Amino acid sequence: GENVEQHPSTLSVQEGDSAVIKCTYSDSASNYFPWYKQELGKGPQLIIDIRSNVGEKKDQRIAVTLNKTAKHFSLHITETQPEDSAVYFCAALDLDQFYFGTGTSLTVIP
Protein backbone atom coordinates (compact mmCIF):
# COMPACT_ATOMS: atom_id res chain seq x y z
CA GLY A 1 0.00 0.00 0.00
CA GLU A 2 0.85 3.68 -0.07
CA ASN A 3 3.22 5.24 2.46
CA VAL A 4 2.97 8.95 3.26
CA GLU A 5 5.67 10.74 5.22
CA GLN A 6 5.18 14.24 6.59
CA HIS A 7 7.75 16.77 7.84
CA PRO A 8 8.31 18.55 10.09
CA SER A 9 6.35 17.15 13.02
CA THR A 10 6.38 20.52 14.77
CA LEU A 11 6.81 24.01 13.35
CA SER A 12 6.88 27.40 15.04
CA VAL A 13 6.77 30.64 13.07
CA GLN A 14 6.38 34.30 13.89
CA GLU A 15 3.08 35.89 12.96
CA GLY A 16 3.29 37.20 9.43
CA ASP A 17 5.95 34.74 8.32
CA SER A 18 5.35 31.83 5.96
CA ALA A 19 5.02 28.16 6.90
CA VAL A 20 5.78 25.19 4.68
CA ILE A 21 4.86 21.57 5.37
CA LYS A 22 6.09 18.78 3.12
CA CYS A 23 4.80 15.30 2.38
CA THR A 24 6.20 12.48 0.27
CA TYR A 25 4.36 9.46 -1.05
CA SER A 26 5.55 6.15 -2.40
CA ASP A 27 3.00 4.99 -4.98
CA SER A 28 3.04 6.85 -8.28
CA ALA A 29 -0.57 5.73 -8.84
CA SER A 30 -1.80 8.11 -6.12
CA ASN A 31 -3.73 10.86 -7.84
CA TYR A 32 -5.42 13.09 -5.26
CA PHE A 33 -3.87 14.90 -2.31
CA PRO A 34 -6.00 16.72 0.28
CA TRP A 35 -4.78 18.71 3.26
CA TYR A 36 -6.65 18.86 6.56
CA LYS A 37 -6.45 21.26 9.49
CA GLN A 38 -7.30 19.97 12.95
CA GLU A 39 -7.82 22.48 15.72
CA LEU A 40 -7.66 21.45 19.35
CA GLY A 41 -10.66 19.35 20.33
CA LYS A 42 -12.05 19.21 16.80
CA GLY A 43 -12.04 16.87 13.86
CA PRO A 44 -9.89 17.40 10.74
CA GLN A 45 -11.30 19.91 8.27
CA LEU A 46 -10.42 19.98 4.59
CA ILE A 47 -8.60 23.19 3.71
CA ILE A 48 -7.24 22.58 0.22
CA ASP A 49 -6.65 19.72 -2.20
CA ILE A 50 -4.86 19.05 -5.46
CA ARG A 51 -5.18 16.46 -8.19
CA SER A 52 -2.32 14.86 -10.03
CA ASN A 53 -3.02 16.71 -13.28
CA VAL A 54 -2.29 20.05 -11.60
CA GLY A 55 1.04 21.36 -10.32
CA GLU A 56 -0.17 24.12 -8.03
CA LYS A 57 -3.37 25.38 -6.46
CA LYS A 58 -3.94 28.50 -4.40
CA ASP A 59 -6.73 29.69 -2.12
CA GLN A 60 -6.06 33.08 -0.52
CA ARG A 61 -3.14 32.58 1.91
CA ILE A 62 -2.94 28.83 1.36
CA ALA A 63 -1.31 27.06 -1.56
CA VAL A 64 -0.37 23.49 -2.40
CA THR A 65 2.27 22.36 -4.86
CA LEU A 66 2.73 18.90 -6.32
CA ASN A 67 5.82 17.36 -7.89
CA LYS A 68 4.73 14.04 -9.39
CA THR A 69 8.22 13.13 -10.57
CA ALA A 70 9.68 13.46 -7.10
CA LYS A 71 6.47 12.23 -5.48
CA HIS A 72 6.12 15.03 -3.01
CA PHE A 73 3.62 17.77 -2.29
CA SER A 74 3.74 20.76 0.02
CA LEU A 75 1.40 23.09 1.87
CA HIS A 76 2.34 26.76 1.95
CA ILE A 77 0.72 29.24 4.32
CA THR A 78 1.67 32.87 3.84
CA GLU A 79 1.17 35.81 6.23
CA THR A 80 0.49 33.41 9.09
CA GLN A 81 -1.93 34.41 11.83
CA PRO A 82 -2.43 33.00 15.35
CA GLU A 83 -5.62 31.27 14.21
CA ASP A 84 -3.52 29.20 11.80
CA SER A 85 -2.13 27.37 14.85
CA ALA A 86 -3.33 23.76 14.54
CA VAL A 87 -2.25 20.30 13.42
CA TYR A 88 -2.10 19.86 9.66
CA PHE A 89 -2.41 16.48 7.93
CA CYS A 90 -1.62 15.56 4.38
CA ALA A 91 -3.14 12.57 2.63
CA ALA A 92 -2.78 10.65 -0.62
CA LEU A 93 -5.51 8.71 -2.40
CA ASP A 94 -4.47 5.33 -3.75
CA LEU A 95 -7.02 2.80 -5.02
CA ASP A 96 -9.97 4.44 -3.27
CA GLN A 97 -8.23 4.56 0.10
CA PHE A 98 -6.67 7.60 1.77
CA TYR A 99 -3.28 7.33 3.45
CA PHE A 100 -2.45 10.04 5.95
CA GLY A 101 0.73 11.64 7.20
CA THR A 102 1.49 11.79 10.91
CA GLY A 103 0.64 15.48 11.18
CA THR A 104 2.48 18.76 11.72
CA SER A 105 1.76 20.84 14.79
CA LEU A 106 2.01 24.48 13.68
CA THR A 107 2.33 27.25 16.25
CA VAL A 108 2.11 30.87 15.14
CA ILE A 109 3.72 33.15 17.70
CA PRO A 110 2.05 36.58 17.99
Added chain:
Amino acid sequence: ETGVTQTPRHLVMGMTNKKSLKCEQHLGHNAMYWYKQSAKKPLELMFVYNFKEQTENNSVPSRFSPECPNSSHLFLHLHTLQPEDSALYLCASSQAPGRTIYFGEGSWLTVV
Protein backbone atom coordinates in the same frame (compact mmCIF):
# COMPACT_ATOMS: atom_id res chain seq x y z
CA GLU B 1 -20.99 22.65 11.67
CA THR B 2 -19.20 19.98 9.68
CA GLY B 3 -22.20 18.05 8.36
CA VAL B 4 -21.04 14.97 10.25
CA THR B 5 -22.22 14.76 13.84
CA GLN B 6 -20.75 12.40 16.42
CA THR B 7 -22.04 11.52 19.88
CA PRO B 8 -20.94 11.33 22.56
CA ARG B 9 -17.99 13.70 22.29
CA HIS B 10 -16.37 12.16 25.35
CA LEU B 11 -16.72 8.68 26.80
CA VAL B 12 -15.04 6.98 29.73
CA MET B 13 -15.66 3.27 30.07
CA GLY B 14 -14.38 0.35 32.05
CA MET B 15 -12.92 -2.69 30.36
CA THR B 16 -16.04 -4.73 31.03
CA ASN B 17 -18.54 -2.14 29.81
CA LYS B 18 -20.52 -2.06 26.59
CA LYS B 19 -21.03 1.30 24.93
CA SER B 20 -21.70 2.68 21.46
CA LEU B 21 -20.53 5.63 19.42
CA LYS B 22 -22.98 7.22 17.03
CA CYS B 23 -22.43 9.13 13.82
CA GLU B 24 -24.89 10.90 11.54
CA GLN B 25 -24.11 12.68 8.29
CA HIS B 26 -26.29 15.37 6.71
CA LEU B 27 -24.35 15.64 3.45
CA GLY B 28 -26.26 13.12 1.34
CA HIS B 29 -23.19 10.95 1.04
CA ASN B 30 -23.21 7.23 0.36
CA ALA B 31 -20.00 6.14 2.07
CA MET B 32 -19.19 6.31 5.76
CA TYR B 33 -16.02 5.52 7.68
CA TRP B 34 -14.60 4.94 11.13
CA TYR B 35 -11.03 6.09 11.78
CA LYS B 36 -8.92 5.80 14.93
CA GLN B 37 -6.60 8.69 15.79
CA SER B 38 -3.79 8.07 18.25
CA ALA B 39 -0.99 10.45 19.19
CA LYS B 40 1.97 10.54 16.78
CA LYS B 41 0.38 8.00 14.43
CA PRO B 42 -1.30 8.39 11.05
CA LEU B 43 -5.07 8.12 11.00
CA GLU B 44 -5.99 4.43 10.98
CA LEU B 45 -8.89 3.36 8.79
CA MET B 46 -11.07 0.87 10.67
CA PHE B 47 -14.23 0.31 8.65
CA VAL B 48 -15.78 1.47 5.39
CA TYR B 49 -19.44 1.28 4.44
CA ASN B 50 -20.75 2.05 0.97
CA PHE B 51 -24.51 2.19 0.52
CA LYS B 52 -24.71 0.68 4.04
CA GLU B 53 -22.71 -2.39 3.00
CA GLN B 54 -19.37 -2.98 4.70
CA THR B 55 -16.61 -2.91 2.11
CA GLU B 56 -13.53 -2.67 4.30
CA ASN B 57 -12.48 -4.08 7.66
CA ASN B 58 -8.87 -3.27 8.34
CA SER B 59 -8.12 -6.22 10.64
CA VAL B 60 -9.94 -4.54 13.49
CA PRO B 61 -10.37 -6.62 16.68
CA SER B 62 -13.83 -8.04 17.19
CA ARG B 63 -14.30 -5.95 20.34
CA PHE B 64 -15.15 -3.18 17.87
CA SER B 65 -18.39 -3.90 16.05
CA PRO B 66 -19.74 -1.49 13.42
CA GLU B 67 -23.34 -1.11 12.35
CA CYS B 68 -24.71 0.89 9.44
CA PRO B 69 -28.51 0.84 9.32
CA ASN B 70 -28.68 3.33 6.42
CA SER B 71 -26.41 5.66 4.45
CA SER B 72 -26.80 8.47 6.99
CA HIS B 73 -26.08 6.65 10.23
CA LEU B 74 -23.11 4.70 11.50
CA PHE B 75 -22.48 3.14 14.89
CA LEU B 76 -19.43 1.66 16.56
CA HIS B 77 -20.32 -0.79 19.31
CA LEU B 78 -17.64 -1.25 21.92
CA HIS B 79 -17.23 -4.12 24.38
CA THR B 80 -14.43 -5.48 26.56
CA LEU B 81 -12.02 -2.81 25.37
CA GLN B 82 -8.41 -2.47 26.46
CA PRO B 83 -6.66 0.66 27.78
CA GLU B 84 -4.68 0.86 24.51
CA ASP B 85 -7.98 1.42 22.71
CA SER B 86 -8.15 4.87 24.28
CA ALA B 87 -8.06 7.32 21.37
CA LEU B 88 -10.07 9.78 19.31
CA TYR B 89 -12.53 7.94 17.07
CA LEU B 90 -13.44 9.87 13.96
CA CYS B 91 -16.43 9.26 11.77
CA ALA B 92 -16.28 10.49 8.19
CA SER B 93 -18.33 10.41 5.03
CA SER B 94 -17.85 10.89 1.30
CA GLN B 95 -19.96 10.84 -1.82
CA ALA B 96 -18.36 7.51 -2.69
CA PRO B 97 -15.16 5.61 -1.82
CA GLY B 98 -12.24 7.50 -3.27
CA ARG B 99 -13.97 10.86 -3.10
CA THR B 100 -13.09 13.64 -0.66
CA ILE B 101 -13.87 12.64 2.90
CA TYR B 102 -15.35 14.93 5.52
CA PHE B 103 -14.80 14.26 9.20
CA GLY B 104 -16.92 14.70 12.28
CA GLU B 105 -15.62 16.28 15.48
CA GLY B 106 -14.68 12.91 16.93
CA SER B 107 -15.46 10.96 20.08
CA TRP B 108 -12.75 10.92 22.74
CA LEU B 109 -12.67 7.47 24.28
CA THR B 110 -10.87 6.64 27.51
CA VAL B 111 -10.76 3.03 28.68
CA VAL B 112 -9.99 2.61 32.37
